[in-house]
Structures are given as C-alpha cells and as structure tokens.
Amino acid sequence: MIYPNNFEQRIGIDTIRHYIIEKCLSTLGTSCVQAMSFSTDWSTIEQWLMETEEFTRILNNKETFPIDFYLDMRDTLRQVEHDFTLWFSEEDTAGLMNSLQTLSDIVDFFQRAKVGAGRPKYPALLQAADRIKTFPAVIEQANNILDKSFKIKDNASSTLAQIRRGKIEATKAISRHMEAAMRQAKADGLISKDMQPSVRFGIQLIPVNATHKRKIKGVVHDGSGSGKTVYIEPEAVAEASNKLKELERTERQEVIRILTVFTNLVRPAIQEMLDGYNFLGTIDFIRAKAAFCIRINAVKPVLVDTPQIRWSKAVHPLLHIALLQENKTAHPLDITLEQQARILLISGANAGGKSLCLKTVALLQYMLQCGLLIPVEAGSEAGIFAHILMDIGDGQSMENSLSTYTSHLSNMKVFLQECHNKTLILIDEFGGGTEPQIGGAIAETLLERFNERGCFGIITTHFQNLKHYADRTAGVINGAMLYDVQQMKPCYQLAIGQPGSSYAVEVARNIGLPEDIIEAASVKVTRSAEIV
Template identity: 65%
Template sequence: MLYSNENMIYPNNFEQRIGIDTIRQFVTEKCLSTLGEEKVAAMDFSTDYATIARWLEQTGEFLQILRNKEDFPVDFFLDVRDTLQRIGEDITAWLSEEEIAGLMNSLQTISDIVAFLHNARTDTGRMKYPSLTFMAGQITVFPLLIDKANSILDKSCQVKDNASRRLADIRRDKAEAAKAITRNMQIAIREAQAAGLIGRDAQPSLREGHMLIPVNAANKRKIKGVVHADSGSGKTVFIEPEAVAAASSRLRELENDERREVARILIEFTNQVRPHLADLMRSYHFMGEMDFIRAKASFALRINGIKPVFENEQQVEWIQAVHPLLNIQLRQQNKEAFPLDIRLNRKDRLLIVSGANAGGKSLCLKTVALLQYMLQCGLLIPVDESSRTGIFDHIFVDIGDGQSIENSLSTYTSHLTNMKFFVENCDNKTLILIDEFGSGTEPQIGGAIAETILDRFNRKHSFGVITTHFQNLKHFAYETDGVVNGAMLYDAERMQPLYRLSIGSPGSSFAVEVARRIGLPEDIIVDSSAKMGEDFINMDNFLQSIARDKLYWEDKRKEITAIERKAIETRAIEAAGSLESSKGKAENSVRKQFLENAVIEKGDSVKLDGQPTVGVILELQGKQATVAFGMMRSTVALKRLTLVSKKRK
C-alpha cells in the first residue's frame, strides 16, 4: 500500500486495478531518452496543491508547444550521467572521443532548449511559457565546453588534426612515413625484379602490420631485409625490405606518439569538465524533466487531455469526462467512449450510482479513480474545459473480485476487510470508490451493513462514488444530506445501455424488463414479480419511469436547442427580408406550446403517467417539479404528471 503520513492510496495493487500502470507505459513510449523514462517510472501521486498545480501548468504549456507545432529542440536527448559520475569518482579516468561527442551534442540541446524558452514571447513581449521558462532559468549552460569540444572533434567524432600543434606535426610525419613505406617498397620490388629474384607479377602483401615481398626461399639472402614468415611448403618466404622496415618502425613510433598526444588532449578536456560536474548533473536532470513533460504533453494530445481548472479543495465537477484507456481501445474500432458528467462537492459528497447491469456503473467508478489519480500525478485529463477539479489526500478503491487465494478469503470477507480499513482511515479529504457495495452475501444483511458503513463515510464527510443495486442505499441517499443518487441511463425499448450518468435520481436494474425482452416465459416473470411483492415492483417501475423521463427531457432539450437555433436563423433571414413571417410564427408557436405553464401547483397530489403511486408536489421549477412519492423524491417533467387533487386551502 502506498502509505505516508500525508496520504494513503489503497490497496497495494491500486495502479493495476485502475490502469495507471498502462498509462505509464503509454507515457514512457513518448520519451526520447532514459532520462525521461526514469521520470515516468518515478511519477507519483502528490497531495501538495502547489506541486500538482506546477506539474499541470508545465505540462499544459508544453501541450501548447505541441499544438502550435513549434520547433522545440528534440535532438540528442542523451544520458551521459554514468560517464560524468565515472570521471568524478576516478581522477585518472578521462572521456573518450565518443563520450565527448555525446556530451557536446546533449549540452548543445540543453542550451537550445533554454534559448527556445527564453526567446518564446507573445506579441506583447510577455513570456509565452512562464512555468517552463522558470525551470530553464535555474539551469547553467556550458558554451565554453561546447566550443572546446567542437575545436577538438571533427564531424566523425574523431580528434581533429589541429586539436594541438604537436598532433598536427605528428600526423603530418605519419603521412610522410606512410608514403616512405610505399615508395621504398616500390623501389625494393623493382630492384628485385631487375635482379631476377622475384617474378614480374610479384605483389607485396600486408601481414601483421608489415609490408612483405614473396621471395623464393633460395633467394632469401640476396634481398636485404627481415624474414617474417614462409609458406606452408617452405618454398616461399616473406621479406620486409630493409628500407621499408625502417620506415615502418618510424610509423609505429609516430602512432604511439599520436596516441599519447590524443590521450593528453582528452585528459585536458576532461579536467576542464570535472569542476562543473554538479551543475552538469543538474542540467541533465533538467533535460530529463523536459523529456518527461514533453512525453506527458504528447500523451495528453493523444487522449485529448487538457489542463482543467484546479482548485485547492475537495471536488469533482467534471463535464464530458472520458476514460482514456477505453477510448484508445475503442478508437481502434473507429468508435468513441461515452463521456460522463460527474459531480461531487461539499453538498453532494457521496454519489450512489445504480442502474442496469453492464450499463456503465463500474466504468463510471473507474473513470473517477483513474482521472483523479492521473491529475494528482501531474497528467492532463480528458474533460471539458468548463470542468473544475480538486485534490484529495487519500484514495481508497474496492473494485472487482477481491478474493484472496493466498489468505483463503472469500470475496465478501475481502470486501469487508477493505471496508474496515476505509472506515478507520477515511476523513473529509478522502475519495472512496466502491463497486457493487454490499454484494457477495445475503442481500438483506449485506444491504444493512452497507448502509451502516455508508452512514459512517457520510459522518466523516468523505467523498466517493459507490455503485449498488440495493434499494435501501437508494432510499438512504434520498433521505440523507451529503449523499445523492445517480443513475446510469438505460434504453428499455432498445434494451441497451446509454452509458450516460444522470445525477439526482436512482436507477432501475430493469431486471424484469430485460427478462421479458429476452423471452423468459411470462409465467416465470409473473411468479417472480409476485415473490418480489407489489411495493418492490411499483418502486422499480417508478425508477424506470424516472429513467424514461430523463431521456424524454434530454431529447426535448435537444429539440429546444434546435428550435432556438432555427429561430435565430429565421430572425436573421427575416431581417434581410428573405423569409415569410408565417414560418417564424409557426416556430414560435411550437416553442410556446412546449414551454407553456402547467396548472399543477405546489402541494397538489399527482400521479406519474402509468403509475398508481400518488405523490405530493414539493417544488416547481419551470417545466419540472420535485415530487415526494412516499420516502422518495424525484424531479419529474410536469408533462408526465396527472393531477389527482388540489392542495386544501
């Protein structure tokens, strides 16, 4: 478990449960170097508001760089820290030509990044990326080291001839010695051929660094030189002519001089680097941070993540929130994940989500868990820009099958163990996420225990999203301040989930409706309904009516929006004298008919269309009314209410 005195993340496999481990993999793939990859691996959940705000600001700024397609330096993100550490620990060690090239190129990249950020200005001259520029302002660049390395190395990363005067002299003498070897060999061959000691077609060969002439063994003493080898039969020997041997010896001496001079040059450069090791390490830490931030921004671009409004309080006010991993998966099938509007605040802290199976309840829960954790790791999240986000000190999750084979714990025992931890450790800065609350045991007992635990969460002013099928938890949410119902909407006509969360009313499981739709014999449905009791069936029918009402009003809202848009177009055309006035009047008539006030008043007794239960109007809000049906309250469209009796005066 990720515990500290300040925060707790529960359970210990939290990241695997919600998919953060997969998010890490995606972000790692965007890194340019091991420097950035290490930062991704170390990415951690924070509860410090200023820290998270800084992370989000940095990533948000880099997202702008990517969206603007600016020429941010991305070449030579090289990790040379091990090399620097080696020369720091061993005073006799020095940098190789390849290591100097890596250092030079990566330092140039760091310098280019710093220059890019300092030079990025708005039209008014203000810093374009202030958070990233502040980071760059803390970094030392090393133009002298870069220039020195450039003066030493050529384009092929070899020490230049003019890296020192002595090296230039040595390499010039080396070239002369090489020429002398060739020249002397040609003279020796011509003389041997003229004397008839070797054939006209004889050619020199290179063996073990020596230029040799093949000579008949009988003539080996007639040529001045050193015998180096013979053929397997012994008939031929290979001789290095005396003048060639002298020139070769001179070349080897010069090569040794060259190695010593190159080593001296490299040691001299290394000694210039050593005093700056601490600052250099900080510069490479900066490069790693830039790589990490760039990778986070690149991933945000992929998932449509944004930097939302982030406030130092406990809240989830998300509009159009999308589960990023599900969306990545669906896009491969040319589909899109359904966005959710999710609200947790001081008034409604605990959201009880109900609805049909496979209707998206668990997805809603996992979306909250994943996006909140991502946010507090400094990752941008896929929500609408009008969303408001907050901060939690603790996140507790109970998702999926919690059965422990090692400890021989049943699913329900494991679930209760989690609940014990939650109750003991939750507070008013805790986000609790529980899937299928109270399930796994006898429903009446499980429901009672779940309601009691929910009450404890509420008393501690904790926040959370909890999914359930239990009616008593839906009742509790209606009756209790701080707890609110939510329903994952379901289209009973088409028998398919809509994956839309509606906050304010509970959802039906649609169990009877689904059973009927799939063709379960009617006598089984009738007998089952009788066993459940009339009250239960009426309540489930009531919840289905609420769901239908939600869908009805959402469709009407879309219709109103279309009418308003058309009306605006109509008025514009009419202003130009291009549309008959009768058309505008017809559209205004449609809107007037839809929005006209109902005769129902506060305190009246009403019925929901198709339902026998009588309720009382508690409050009117335009075309909707808050109605009390026994212990339950619901916001219902006036159009779906039938007046039973007027309030007594």
C-alpha cells in the same frame, strides 16, 4: 495513501505509462515516466499541470523545438568527477558537446518565447529553464577539438598537426621503399613479375622462396605451412614502419593529453551539468506527457486546493483510444462530488456503465495528481485528495482462500482505518457477494460511517436500502446509469439525483422468459416490500 498496492495496475496507469514512454526521445525521459508519482501538494501538481499544458501548446502550434541529442551522460560525468586518472573518450566528448548544445537550445527557446509586452509565452517552463546553467565554453572547446566525424582534429594542437603530417610522410615512405624493394626483387629474379606485396599482422611483406631469404635485406616475419615460402619486411620498409609506429604511439599520447585537458575543463562544472541532464530528462518527460494528452484530448482543469470533483464530459482515456481504432467515440460523463453531495451512489442495469464510471474517476483523479492533463471539458474543476481507496472486486485470493466477500470486508476494514474528509473512496458492487439481507445491512452501516467521516466517493450498488439511505441522508446522493427501455440497451449516461433500476423484469421479458414466471416474481417482490 493509495490503496490497494496494485492500484495502478487495476486502473490502467501502467498502460498510460507505456503510451507516454512511446513518446519519449531518450532514456532520460523514460526514467522520469517510470518515476512518475502521485502528489497531494497543490503547488506541485499545479506546476506539473501548467508545464504540461504549455507544452501541448508548443506541439499544437508546431513550433520548432530541439528534439535531437537527448543523451544521458550522467554516468560518464560521475565516473570522471573524482577520478583524475580518467578522461573523456572522443565519443564521450561528442556526446557532451551535442547534448549540452541541445540543453542550451532548450533554455534559449524558453527565454526567447515572448508574447505581447515581453511577457513569457511559457512561464512555467521558463521558470524551470531559468534555473539551469548552460556551458558555451565547453561546447566551444569540444567544437575546437572535434571534426565532423567526432574524431580529434588534426589542428587540435600544433603538436598533433606535426605528428599527423609525419604519419603521412612515414606512410608514403613505406610505400616508396616497398615499391623499390619489389622492383629490385623482380629484377633479381627472386619473385615473379606479377607478384604483389602480402599483408600479414598489418605489415607489408614480400613473399619469396625460402632459398632466397638471405638475398633480400630485411626481417623475416612468417613462413608458409610447408616452409617453402617466407615473408620478408625489407630493411628500409621496417625502418619507415617503426617510425610510423612511434608516431602513432606519440599521437595516442597527444590525443589523450588533449582529451584530458578537455576533461579538466568540464570537471569543475559536473554537478551543474548533472542538474542540466536531469532537466533534459524532465523536458523529455513533459513533452511526452503533452503528446499523450493531445492524443486523448486532455485539458488542464481548474485546480482547487480542496477535495472536490466538478467534471463535465469526462472520458476514460483508454476506452477513448480503443474506440478510436473502431471509429467510435466514448460516451462522456458529467460527475460532481462536492460538500453537499460528497458520495455518489450509482445504480442501474448490469453492463450499463456503472463500473466504467467508477474506474474513470479513479484513473482521471490519479492521472491528475501525477501531473497529467485529463480528458474533461475546459472549465471543469478538480480538487486534491490525500487518500484514494479502491475496492473493485476481483479480490478473491487462491493463495489464502479468501472469498470475494471476505476480501471486500478486509478492504472495508482498511477504509475505516484510513478514511477522512480528504479521502476518495471507490467501491464497486457495494454489499454484494453474500446473503443480500445481511450484506445490505453491513453496506448501509459502512456507508453511514464513511459519510460521518466526511469522505468523498463513488459507490456502485444494486441494493434498495442503500438507495433509500441516499435519498434521506445529507452528503450522499443517488445517481443512475440511464437505460433505453424501448431498445433494451444502456445509454451510458449518468444522471445524478435519482436512483437507477436493474430493469430485471424488462430484460427477462425481452429475452423471452415465460410471462407467468415474470408475473409470479413481481408478486413476490410486492409482498416482500409490504412486509418490509
């Protein structure tokens, strides 16, 4: 289970999809990116990660990989599969030929890619490619009937060759007869010496004065608006034109016959071809994933079939992209969630990186279980979670008048219903949004329940009672976002094993709040602690 429903938008997966789609070569790949989904199956995720990691090597090694003609011909194939009155057009035939050749080249690439002792260089991708059938006979036949402009060749059949020779002769005959008729009309003084044939409705015609129309044998096709000029197709030209039209009709029939024969050759293999086009889309998708993962310096972690996180130098990928444009780098995080310390309670100053740490875990874990490499140090270990449940604030609803705290409690109700020992919970500003004493007590009680259920989690808070709970309770551990007190700025570094401070006094003093107010506030805090 992924919670809430807008989880992807809240953590930025929609932006990740956008970046991957930018790397796609086709709508085949784009549709795969849009369908990219979260999995909880170890073998599925491992296969996805291996395929993506292998393709990063192809790209990094600058190997020559087929990238042309990733055409989606699936709808075209489905249309003709059971309707025997349909045939492929010349454009369809060219699309099939080129894309099936690309498919063949891809399969051949993986089958030929070997390392020492003949071992496959890209075993995961080869495993996928080996299941795909190629179609050399179809490609050869398409090549036999199409020219370089992807039109039916003259020699696609002996009949077509004869027809097209006849068309050439008929066209020449039209020109000869028209030239002869024009010469005769000029000699007879029916038209001026510099007059040229006029073309109307695709027919060559002689424009003559209406008074001379019976002096030229032929067919009157048109007249001027004034009626003074008529347009005549000489009789011999008309006969040659009719012959050309008949040849063109016969040519169309022969082209359709040739394309129908080709379609009938393809039809029995359509289901296997559909598998091939799905594979073509998958390869485009994997390639796009790999290109994006290279951009964010992502690697394949060691994937274990248990819930855990042992990441070194984890970086939020969207922050990395944004900072890179400013020639800056993101601060990496070392994050560990394991059986002895399943729930990490992070505290520290505001704007110190607590929420960023939580969102980094949310995004990277989700990316991982969608089959994406993640920006961590090589050798990092990553587990699999059945549920990811998140509450990061911004839950106020104007429609149903839910306050932020009411929204938070509604989320906690869902967490209690769903969480177990394979759940990752992510809660920002735990217990905030209401009166501190009761808010802290409810938060501590919820934390007890989450810990009893054995779930994993990242929780940010300012509440002292939660920090004390983490200090004395197995399964929960404190973490702090470090703060440079000398320079009064966050270090954006996570230290696990100690609680953080809000540094409220130091911040107040740094901005120049009167010292007597700071001292009085400190006394009140001391008294409150003594009472507790």
